[in-house]
Amino acid sequence: MAITRSDVEKVSLLARLQFSDSELDRLTGELAQIVEYVDHLSEVPTEGIEPMAHAVEVHNVFVSDEVMPSLPRDKALANAPRHNDRAFLVPPVLG
Amino acid sequence: MSSHSSLIESSATAQLELLMRGDLFSVELTQAYLDSIASRDANVGAFLRVEKDRALAQAASVDKRRQSNKPLGKLAGLPVAVKDVLCDQDTITTCASRMLENFRAPYDSTVVAKLKAADAILIGRTNMDEFAMGGSTENSAFQITRNPWDLERAPGGSSGGAAACVAADMAPLSIGTDTGGSIRQPAGLCGVVGLKPTYGRVSRFGLVAFASSLDQVGPLARTSQDAALLLETIAGHDLRDATSLDRPVPAYSQSVAEPLAGVRIGLVREHFAEGLDSEVASAVRDAVAVYESLGATVKEISLPHSKHAVATYYVIAPCEASSNLARYDGVHYGHRTDEAEMLEELAAERKALEAAKDEVGLSRLDSSLVRMYRKSRSEGFGAEVKRRIMLGTYALSAGYYDAYYLKALKVRRLIRQDFDEAFREVDLIAGPVTAQTAFKIGEMVDDPLSMYLVDLYTVSANLAGIPGISLPCGFDKSGLPIGLQLLAPPLEEERLLRGAHMYEQATDWHQRRPEI
Amino acid sequence: MSQLYTTVIGLEVHVQLATKSKLFCRCSTQFGAEPNTQTCSVCLGLPGSLPVMNRTAFDLSLKTAVALNCVIPKFTKWDRKQYYYPDLPKAYQISQYDLPMSSAGWLEISDEKGSFEPKRVRITRAHLEEDAGKSIHDEAAGKADSEIDLNRTGTPLLEIVSEPDLSSSAEAKAYLQELKLLLTHIGVSDCNMQEGSLRVDANINLHIDTPEGKIATPIVEIKNMNSFRAVERALDYEAPRQFRVWQETGQKIGEAPKQTRGWDDSAGVTRGQRSKEESSDYRYFPDPDLVPVLVTDDQVAEARKSLGELPADLRNRFVQEYGLSAYDASVIVNQGQGVTNYFEQVARESGDAKSACKWVTQDILRLLKDGEQEINAIGVSAANLAGMISAVNDGKLPKPRAKEAFELMLSTGSTAQQAIQELGIEQVDESALVELCRELLDKNPRVVADVQSGKVQAIGALIGQAKKLNPNVDPGRFREICLELAMESSSSE
Numbered sequence A: 001m002a003i004t005r006s007d008v009e010k011v012s013l014l015a016r017l018q019f020s021d022s023e024l025d026r027l028t029g030e031l032a033q034i035v036e037y038v039d040h041l042s043e044v045p046t047e048g049i050e051p052m053a054h055a056v057e058v059h060n061v062f063v064s065d066e067v068m069p070s071l072p073r074d075k076a077l078a079n080a081p082r083h084n085d086r087a088f089l090v091p092p093v094l095g
Numbered sequence B: 001m002s003s004h005s006s007l008i009e010s011s012a013t014a015q016l017e018l019l020m021r022g023d024l025f026s027v028e029l030t031q032a033y034l035d036s037i038a039s040r041d042a043n044v045g046a047f048l049r050v051e052k053d054r055a056l057a058q059a060a061s062v063d064k065r066r067q068s069n070k071p072l073g074k075l076a077g078l079p080v081a082v083k084d085v086l087c088d089q090d091t092i093t094t095c096a097s098r099m100l101e102n103f104r105a106p107y108d109s110t111v112v113a114k115l116k117a118a119d120a121i122l123i124g125r126t127n128m129d130e131f132a133m134g135g136s137t138e139n140s141a142f143q144i145t146r147n148p149w150d151l152e153r154a155p156g157g158s159s160g161g162a163a164a165c166v167a168a169d170m171a172p173l174s175i176g177t178d179t180g181g182s183i184r185q186p187a188g189l190c191g192v193v194g195l196k197p198t199y200g201r202v203s204r205f206g207l208v209a210f211a212s213s214l215d216q217v218g219p220l221a222r223t224s225q226d227a228a229l230l231l232e233t234i235a236g237h238d239l240r241d242a243t244s245l246d247r248p249v250p251a252y253s254q255s256v257a258e259p260l261a262g263v264r265i266g267l268v269r270e271h272f273a274e275g276l277d278s279e280v281a282s283a284v285r286d287a288v289a290v291y292e293s294l295g296a297t298v299k300e301i302s303l304p305h306s307k308h309a310v311a312t313y314y315v316i317a318p319c320e321a322s323s324n325l326a327r328y329d330g331v332h333y334g335h336r337t338d339e340a341e342m343l344e345e346l347a348a349e350r351k352a353l354e355a356a357k358d359e360v361g362l363s364r365l366d367s368s369l370v371r372m373y374r375k376s377r378s379e380g381f382g383a384e385v386k387r388r389i390m391l392g393t394y395a396l397s398a399g400y401y402d403a404y405y406l407k408a409l410k411v412r413r414l415i416r417q418d419f420d421e422a423f424r425e426v427d428l429i430a431g432p433v434t435a436q437t438a439f440k441i442g443e444m445v446d447d448p449l450s451m452y453l454v455d456l457y458t459v460s461a462n463l464a465g466i467p468g469i470s471l472p473c474g475f476d477k478s479g480l481p482i483g484l485q486l487l488a489p490p491l492e493e494e495r496l497l498r499g500a501h502m503y504e505q506a507t508d509w510h511q512r513r514p515e516i
Numbered sequence C: 001m002s003q004l005y006t007t008v009i010g011l012e013v014h015v016q017l018a019t020k021s022k023l024f025c026r027c028s029t030q031f032g033a034e035p036n037t038q039t040c041s042v043c044l045g046l047p048g049s050l051p052v053m054n055r056t057a058f059d060l061s062l063k064t065a066v067a068l069n070c071v072i073p074k075f076t077k078w079d080r081k082q083y084y085y086p087d088l089p090k091a092y093q094i095s096q097y098d099l100p101m102s103s104a105g106w107l108e109i110s111d112e113k114g115s116f117e118p119k120r121v122r123i124t125r126a127h128l129e130e131d132a133g134k135s136i137h138d139e140a141a142g143k144a145d146s147e148i149d150l151n152r153t154g155t156p157l158l159e160i161v162s163e164p165d166l167s168s169s170a171e172a173k174a175y176l177q178e179l180k181l182l183l184t185h186i187g188v189s190d191c192n193m194q195e196g197s198l199r200v201d202a203n204i205n206l207h208i209d210t211p212e213g214k215i216a217t218p219i220v221e222i223k224n225m226n227s228f229r230a231v232e233r234a235l236d237y238e239a240p241r242q243f244r245v246w247q248e249t250g251q252k253i254g255e256a257p258k259q260t261r262g263w264d265d266s267a268g269v270t271r272g273q274r275s276k277e278e279s280s281d282y283r284y285f286p287d288p289d290l291v292p293v294l295v296t297d298d299q300v301a302e303a304r305k306s307l308g309e310l311p312a313d314l315r316n317r318f319v320q321e322y323g324l325s326a327y328d329a330s331v332i333v334n335q336g337q338g339v340t341n342y343f344e345q346v347a348r349e350s351g352d353a354k355s356a357c358k359w360v361t362q363d364i365l366r367l368l369k370d371g372e373q374e375i376n377a378i379g380v381s382a383a384n385l386a387g388m389i390s391a392v393n394d395g396k397l398p399k400p401r402a403k404e405a406f407e408l409m410l411s412t413g414s415t416a417q418q419a420i421q422e423l424g425i426e427q428v429d430e431s432a433l434v435e436l437c438r439e440l441l442d443k444n445p446r447v448v449a450d451v452q453s454g455k456v457q458a459i460g461a462l463i464g465q466a467k468k469l470n471p472n473v474d475p476g477r478f479r480e481i482c483l484e485l486a487m488e489s490s491s492s493e
């Protein structure tokens, strides 16, 4: 499946990235080359093979329902680019 | 007391013995490494930040406690360098990214917590490819790290700083992470020992994720004995990491010196195909001959799906990365674009579209929130990170999931099954770490695919979740180190370390030092 | 008017599970805390943090799924649903995509008043996922910054999706009520809509009979319904709206994208919402940080055992065991476990289920409605009400004064015995009563004559006088004796 410039543009929105026109051109070429390479996977017969999402077979890992102290609010907000000492701030969402 | 240079050239295990006997103060040892960093790191660039004050304070505290016979941790007084991807609440954790330039985690990663509990001296934070994506450390947003064996060359990556600092005697031990070879490859290119444990052996809690199902934390050191010491300190089950393995941790440093009697070693037919440098190939074959001389039997085996490992990896890793890195959107932490500028830019675009009566363009124009995300992320991430996010987002997007991600997960199982088959016949698999020795800085920056292919021999272990070690097995004509990779079945780190130690006892490659 | 169309409704219900801590971290789920005071590195989505699943959240989900008659697969896993929103700090929600923990269940609904036929509503699936945080937007239409509060982030939710088996707002409401009853009954959620513990989205379209055959209109998803009443109103508004739209546009399903509309409760209308760009491409994939869960048959059996008697079982038993009408049994059970337990205690201790039912469905339920009180907070305990019913049946408390006694017990919390004393109620013995009747009949020969001529109601005039002379007189008994004596005197003449 060849990747086109318009695919790349669409994906850039999905990925919340922004590229200049020249970056888009370049990226389209690079991604096309990589995609062409990984496309060879389609040649591997995988019928009846279970997908392997985890490197180890571990199941049923739980912790018990006990409340532990949360972070103090100033620490929770400490890394925020913008906050008002009670909440994270972003430009108007309904703008 | 030995001179500085011979002190920092001795093994961590030897240093620890001196410390424990009271023949060496941690402050002395720490200062020796700080001096080494001061004189060498301007050339090498292994460290993003040297935690001088903290290290000396920690060292003084260890010395004081030792003098008053207080209980001390396992690594008490030994300096350890940490890759800048493991959270440490006492310092920032940048992942070598503009995105996290000022990020300070309010918690310690489990590995850092264990190092602190072991009274290790956290001497500094090492350079890496941004978010551990890359194989040369050139993708760091902050600096280039140079290979101590040839400053024109890359140390490999992504744990380039971690490998270079050990190779240049700027730290006796260091912590790296390995998602597709990021410990073993730089260890190989820098001539040190690097071990990627079994997936789940070491907790990932507090390790800033690149590809969660592949990432593992592991030790880099001069010798397998030292690597064993560091691994047994950081390994173990962690309730905060659901994927960590609830299995006892062997005393690796105790057993490492026991040779593997009659070990069966497998050589992978596919590893010696085209592309493998002849000097590397012969060094690996020589290493295998050394094993034979030590009583090993050698058998050729096949990993038929290994040729698909890089393609499989470059689907799974970017998919997971695209998701793991989605959180860096400038809302709760990390870089946020200049909002006033961003709003101005949007307003100008809107005006232009309105003037052109471009209804379609207007309907597609980003909201201020979307534009804030896009600009923050585009400014905060470097080119390789963006490339992988794009690749992963594409592969997971509607219509492509089955062809790429799901397909890759199936091939991944085939790769794992190949190993399961092979380990029925052999105890260890031996082979090259990389096809070539260290490449020139800048040599591959414009060719992402060939950069990805450097991972050819290392990615399979991550996909399969098995442990692997890289150790020095020779030098090429230009004097660049060549690495030998050993792979073992899950949870057989002990076998890897004993196998590596056996080889070290019969050779002296690991004792060679670069001249800086 | 004959139906021009049938309404097709499916509901997506999110219920917050009754855990103390969040789904993947140990922060409290307590409602109403100051913004961003119940967060940690995990629910803030800080780099390096990892989720670990809360066992109770899983157990409660399993219990619910079993109560909803779902099929429980042996293998289930969690996936990442990816989208950007400021209240979603990881930019993905941990949810379940293709292998949910349960599917193919059902819930029976009926209406005691008979407005629709009882039906079995199919449940498509119920899955366990985490909640997002809260964005607090500027009221003045997006001029000031939005504030983000992540206290709610990571709270465990069970998403319960029904098949489009509901064909009226009344059925939708009944489904929600029955679901809430079931979930509160088995204790998996408090289902408090004000606090967001229960949220409802509705998918609705119409099937219209046309000369060309039956056609379906495009599906609309309705959001922002904050009460069951709002759901009912929104659906009642939306169905005719869709019919009007169809009349105007003739658009069929598939000819227009699925639309999302928000319910404006004060205006009483649904309004189209701006669709998020490329919102449908969530790029689900299995969360590599979480491991799958395997469920054994034993665990399912265990969960089933832990359910006890469900509301539907209770209704049946009340009819069988206590001889209640199906209507009364529903009225009681539908009030929830508190009232149900209360009724059972009164019925058992008094040995008179009919009276217990009458008192509970009339007086007790009125109290609950009037004061919006909790059943446990009512002044008359079940034991005391049972005592009062027994006193009436034993003749210790004249039936007409029972109400008086009840009111007193209600305000003072006293027992029936205490109330009887307080009110000065004493049993009037039979001979005293006969004496009183004679006296009054003698004084009122007119009444005697009327009775003898067949106007028995004339006795009524004497009851008031008797009450004045002795307030403890049981008017029923007084009437009986008077009639007897009056007739006697006639036959003796």
Ligand SMILES: [Zn+2]
Pocket: C022, C025, C026, C027, C038, C039, C040, C041, C042, C043, C044, C154
């Ligand atoms: Zn939390």
